[in-house]
Each structure stands twice: as C-alpha cells, then as structure tokens.
Amino acid sequence: MANPLKQLAGETAIYGFSSILARVLNFLFVPIYTRMLTLGQYGVVTEFMSYIAILQVVLVLGLETGCFRFANKPGEDPAKVYSNALLAVFGLNAAFLAVMIAFSGSISSALGYEGYSCIVTYCAGILFSDSLTAILFARLRQEHKAVKFAAFKTAKILTETAVNLLLFFTFPSFCLRHPGNFLTVLVPATPDFVYPIFAIFASCVLCLLLFVPDLLHLRLSFDKGLTRRLLAYSLPLMIAALPGVANDFLDRVLFRFFDVNSEAWRDSLGVYQAAVKLAVIMNLFIQMFRYAAEPFFFQRARDKGSKTLYAIVMEFFTAFCGLVFVGVILYIDIISLLLGRDFRAGVGVVPIMLVSYMLLGMLFNVSMWYKLSGKTNMALWITLAGLAVTTVVNIVFMPRFSYWASAFGHLASYSVMLVLCAALGKKYWPIPYKWPRILAFFLLMGLVYGLMMGVDSMLGSDVSLVLKLAVHTLLLALYAGGAAVLLKGRWRDAMTAANS
Numbered sequence: 001m002a003n004p005l006k007q008l009a010g011e012t013a014i015y016g017f018s019s020i021l022a023r024v025l026n027f028l029f030v031p032i033y034t035r036m037l038t039l040g041q042y043g044v045v046t047e048f049m050s051y052i053a054i055l056q057v058v059l060v061l062g063l064e065t066g067c068f069r070f071a072n073k074p075g076e077d078p079a080k081v082y083s084n085a086l087l088a089v090f091g092l093n094a095a096f097l098a099v100m101i102a103f104s105g106s107i108s109s110a111l112g113y114e115g116y117s118c119i120v121t122y123c124a125g126i127l128f129s130d131s132l133t134a135i136l137f138a139r140l141r142q143e144h145k146a147v148k149f150a151a152f153k154t155a156k157i158l159t160e161t162a163v164n165l166l167l168f169f170t171f172p173s174f175c176l177r178h179p180g181n182f183l184t185v186l187v188p189a190t191p192d193f194v195y196p197i198f199a200i201f202a203s204c205v206l207c208l209l210l211f212v213p214d215l216l217h218l219r220l221s222f223d224k225g226l227t228r229r230l231l232a233y234s235l236p237l238m239i240a241a242l243p244g245v246a247n248d249f250l251d252r253v254l255f256r257f258f259d260v261n262s263e264a265w266r267d268s269l270g271v272y273q274a275a276v277k278l279a280v281i282m283n284l285f286i287q288m289f290r291y292a293a294e295p296f297f298f299q300r301a302r303d304k305g306s307k308t309l310y311a312i313v314m315e316f317f318t319a320f321c322g323l324v325f326v327g328v329i330l331y332i333d334i335i336s337l338l339l340g341r342d343f344r345a346g347v348g349v350v351p352i353m354l355v356s357y358m359l360l361g362m363l364f365n366v367s368m369w370y371k372l373s374g375k376t377n378m379a380l381w382i383t384l385a386g387l388a389v390t391t392v393v394n395i396v397f398m399p400r401f402s403y404w405a406s407a408f409g410h411l412a413s414y415s416v417m418l419v420l421c422a423a424l425g426k427k428y429w430p431i432p433y434k435w436p437r438i439l440a441f442f443l444l445m446g447l448v449y450g451l452m453m454g455v456d457s458m459l460g461s462d463v464s465l466v467l468k469l470a471v472h473t474l475l476l477a478l479y480a481g482g483a484a485v486l487l488k489g490r491w492r493d494a495m496t497a498a499n500s
Contacts, residue, residue: 014146022157023284027338029164029196030277034340036168036191042343043266044113044193046273047256050249052123057238057245059093059131064138065371066234068298070226071142082139083220084227089135093128100124118186119194122201129204136211141295149291152210160203167195233376240379243387247413248360250387251394251406258398272403274339275346278332279353282324286361289317297368305497307431312494314365314433315441319483321358322441326448326479328354330472333465349407351449356407359414366418366433369425378424386417437486444482448475 033042063085071078100107104120113119140149168191175181175189187198252269259265293313300306328335329351336347370378390413397405425431455471 014150017150017154020284020288021154023280023287025157025161027277027280029161030274031338031340032164032168033196034274034338034343037193037270038267039270039342040264040266041193041270042273043255043269045196046252046269047266048119048123048193048197050252052126053249054242054245055127056130056134057241059096059127060089060134060238061092061231062234062236062238062241063089063230064134065237065294066230067135067138068142068295069233069371070230072298076226078139078142079219080221080223080226081230082135082142083218084223085230086132086135086218087220087222088227088231089131093131097124097128116194119197122194122197125201126197126204129208133204133207133211136214139214141291144295146292152207155210156203156207159206160199163199163202164196167191167199233374236376237371237379240376240383242383243380244383247383247387247390248410250390251398251403251409254394254398255406258395260399260402268402271343271346272349272406274343275349275403276353278335278339278347278350279328279357281328282321282354282357282361285320285324286357286364289361290364293364297372301372308497309494310365310368310431311433312490312497314362315437315487315490317365318358318362318438318441319487321361322445322483323476323479325351325354325358325445326476329449330452330476331469333468346403349403352407352411356410356414359411359418362438363414363418363421366421366425366431369421369429369431373429375428378428382417382420382424385420386413389413389416440486441483444479444486447482448479451475451478 033045037045067081067085070076070081101121101124104117104124107120108114108117137149137152140146140152167187171183171187172190175184179189187194252273255265255269255272259268261268297310300309303309332347332350336344339347367379367382370376390409393409393412394405397408422433452472452475455475456468459468459471
C-alpha cells in the first residue's frame with residue numbers, strides 16, 4: 001500500500017496550484033491596490049469582503065462537509081447526496097439574491113455609500129455564484145478530480161486578474177476617450193473600491209458557467225428524508241462555522257464603531273488589511289492542506305491506524321507552518337516593499353498574524369474529532385468561546401490600540417479554541433498527538449526569531465542588505481535542520497499506521 005501521506009501531499013500540491021495562483025496574484029495586486037486606492041478606499045473593499053465571508057457560511061449551510069460525510073456512508077448514493085445539497089443551496093441563495101437586488105439602494109445608503117447600490121448587487125451575485133459552486137467543487141474533491149478542480153479555480157482566478165488589470169490600467173483612459181459610455185453604468189470611470197469587487201463578481205459568474213455541463217449531467221432529484229438528514233448533520237457545522245468566520249472577520253466590522261481614530265476608521269482598516277496580506281503565505285498553505293485533508297480524513301476514518309496517522313499529519317503540518325513563519329519573518333524587509341509607503345505602518349502585526357493563522361490551521365486538524373465522531377454540536381461551543389474572546393479584546397482595546405488589538409484578538413481567540421478543542425477531543429475521541437514534539441516546533445521558531453533579532457541588533461542599521469539576507473538564510477536553514485531532526489522516523493511511522 002502506498003504511503004497515504006504521499007497521496008495527501010500529491011493532492012495538496014494539485015489543489016494548491018490554484019490556491020497558490022489565487023493567493024499569489026491576490027498578493028501581487030496588493031502593490032496596485034495600495035498605490036492606486038487611498039487608505040480609505042482599500043478599507044471599504046476590506047469591509048465588503050468581510051460581509052461576503054460571513055454571509056457565505058450561512059448560504060452554503062455547512063453542506064460541503066455534510067456531503068463528504070454522507071457520500072462516504074455505506075448505502076448512500078453520492079450523486080443523490082450532492083443533488084439534494086445543491087437544490088437546498090440554490091433555493092436559499094435565489095431568495096437571498098432577489099431580496100438584495102430589491103433593496104440594494106436602501107442597504108447601500110444605510111452603510112454610508114449613497115449612490116453605490118451596485119456594490120450590494122455585486123456582493124449578492126458573488127455570494128449566489130460561490131455558494132452553488134462550493135457544492136460542485138466539493139463533489140470534485142470527493143471524486144479526487146483535483147486537476148479539474150484546479151483548472152476551474154485557475155480560470156476563475158485569471159478572469160479576476162484580467163478584469164482587474166483592464167479596469168485599473170485601461171478603463172479610465174477608455175472613458176476619457178469615450179465619455180458617457182454604457183460601461184460606466186457598471187463601474188465608475190475613475191478607479192475606486194468598486195473595481196476589485198466587480199472583478200470578483202465577473203470571475204464568479206464565469207466559474208458558475210464552467211459548471212453548466214456538470215449541472216446538465218447531474219441527476220437532480222429531491223429526497224426530503226435525505227435532505228433532512230443532511231441538514232441535521234450540516235446545520236450545526238454551519239452554526240459553528242458562523243462564529244468561526246465571524247471570529248476571523250469581526251474585527252474588520254468593528255473598526256466602524258471602535259477604532260481609535262473614529263473619523264478615519266477606513267484608513268486604519270486599510271493599513272491593517274494590507275499588513276494582514278503579508279501573512280497570506282501561511283493562509284495559502286492552510287487552504288491547500290484543507291482541500292486535500294478533509295476528504296482524506298473522512299476516507300481513512302475506518303482504518304485501524306487512522307488516529308495515529310492523524311497525529312503524525314499534525315506534526316508535519318506544524319513543522320511546515322513553522323517554516324513558513326520563519327521564512328516570512330526573515331525576509332520581511334523585502335516583502336514589506338510590496339506595500340505602498342502609506343500602508344507600511346502596520347507591518348509590525350505580521351508576526352502576530354502568522355502565528356495566529358498557524359494556530360487556526362492546527363485547530364482544523366484537531367477539530368476533525370467531532371466531525372468524524374458526529375459530535376458536531378461541540379463545534380458551536382468551541383467557536384462561541386473564540387468569538388467571545390475576539391469580541392472582548394477588540395471592544396476593550398481597539399479604542400486605544402486600533403489594529404494592534406485586532407491582531408492580538410486573533411492570537412488570543414485561536415489559542416483558546418485550540419486548547420478547548422484539544423481538551424474535548426482527548427475526552428470524547430482521543431487522538432495520540434505528541435504535544436511535546438509539537439511544542440518543540442514553536443520553541444524552535446522562537447529560537448530562530450530571537451537569534452534574528454539579536455543578530456540584526458549586532459549588525460546595526462548600516463549593514464548591507466545582502467549580508468543581512470545571507471545571515472537570515474542561514475537562520476532559515478537552522479530551522480529546517482531542527483525540524484528535520486524532530487520529524488526523524490515519523491514518515492516511516494505513518495506508513496506503519498496506514499498498513500496496520
């Protein structure tokens with residue numbers, strides 16, 4: 001039997017291609033956004049993307065994971081599972097889209113964006129398209145069609161990129177030559193926050209169109225009993241995921257009410273979001289891993305050595321996240337140049353956000369116990385605890401510390417959720433995680449970070465950049481060597497667990 005870690009790593013790489021491309025292109029647009037948009041305009045984009053992220057959890061109904069659960073159940077027809085899930089999601093999203101279009105003017109005015117009702121319509125269209133394709137992409141993952149998954153994701157990403165480039169670099173001059181053209185009904189003639197959102201909307205519509213052949217071949221049939229069972233399993237996950245996603249994006253929403261500079265809260269939000277973008281590499285790996293790992297965990301659940309295998313996966317995951325953390329921090333002087341000058345004030349929060357996202361990825365690994373055991377109701381209490389921490393930290397400290405409170409709020413919240421989830425998992429569905437070894441990776445990260453600070457202090461500010469980067473590269477090699485020592489023999493252990 002092939003080593004299951006190879007299968008997981010292989011699919012992670014394929015899924016990761018589209019994720020890498022999306023994150024890299026999104027990352028490369030940061031210099032454009034932070035130079036062609038004002039601080040406040042970038043803050044507006046961040047605000048609306050936060051609304052989309054939160055609402056999407058509700059509109060998918062938790063059915064992605066629910067489909068994996070039921071499609072792998074003996075006696076269930078996977079095609080029927082996905083058919084019922086898709087119909088449920090379509091019904092909810094069609095109603096939502098109609099309401100948003102009908103009241104787009106009132107909603108935009110209430111948010112303080114009079115005359116920008118198109119933004120509400122575009123966001124509703126994004127949510128409608130993404131919610132439907134979420135189920136269709138889940139089906140591709142279930143069937144291990146990673147290449148097709150990556151191809152569709154890539155087409156979507158390239159469309160968003162092309163539309164962005166056309167809008168920012170071609171459309172304004174086109175409007176000067178053709179004033180009053182009909183396209184200005186869709187987007188303004190001069191660059192503002194509408195451009196990035198419209199580009200996403202256009203890409204989402206294209207992605208949905210790519211799935212039309214699949215929809216035509218999908219035998220759509222409604223089974224009331226199956227839908228009820230699907231929702232009974234999935235809705236607790238959705239309810240649990242809602243505070244989880246709110247936990248990730250609530251701080252962006254709270255800037256409007258609690259930022260220290262209440263008159264320019266959009267500016268603070270823009271600076272914070274630009275700094276968070278520099279931590280995108282950590283989120284990139286976690287997303288790649290999640291796409292491949294979730295179906296992998298479910299399909300291995302009945303294997304005798306599955307729990308040992310899950311524990312070993314956690315160690316490799318933590319080690320690689322540590323490498324990402326160290327790599328970004330060691331080369332932050334170069335990476336930060338991607339931001340416009342006005343946006344670099346928030347770079348100090350990058351290490352905090354990197355560790356926060358690392359803890360969030362570890363939480364995904366640990367949380368598999370309640371998904372696999374069917375105790376999904378536990379997820380609600382864990383995520384509510386995290387949301388409570390985020391809310392308190394931001395409300396209490398944001399009026400004084402602005403986006404620093406947001407960064408530490410994430411760190412505190414994810415730490416609390418990880419500890420709670422691990423403790424409950426040990427009680428109800430124990431997985432033999434080697435926590436001392438996992439802690440050792442964090443100590444190794446701290447050692448390298450501390451050495452970097454000490455060496456940089458010794459070298460002084462006048463040292464050449466080339467020498468500084470050379471020393472930092474040696475520190476990166478130090479982490480990689482230490483991690484390899486900590487993981488010695490674990491690949492072989494994974495093979496043994498898979499074959500037991």
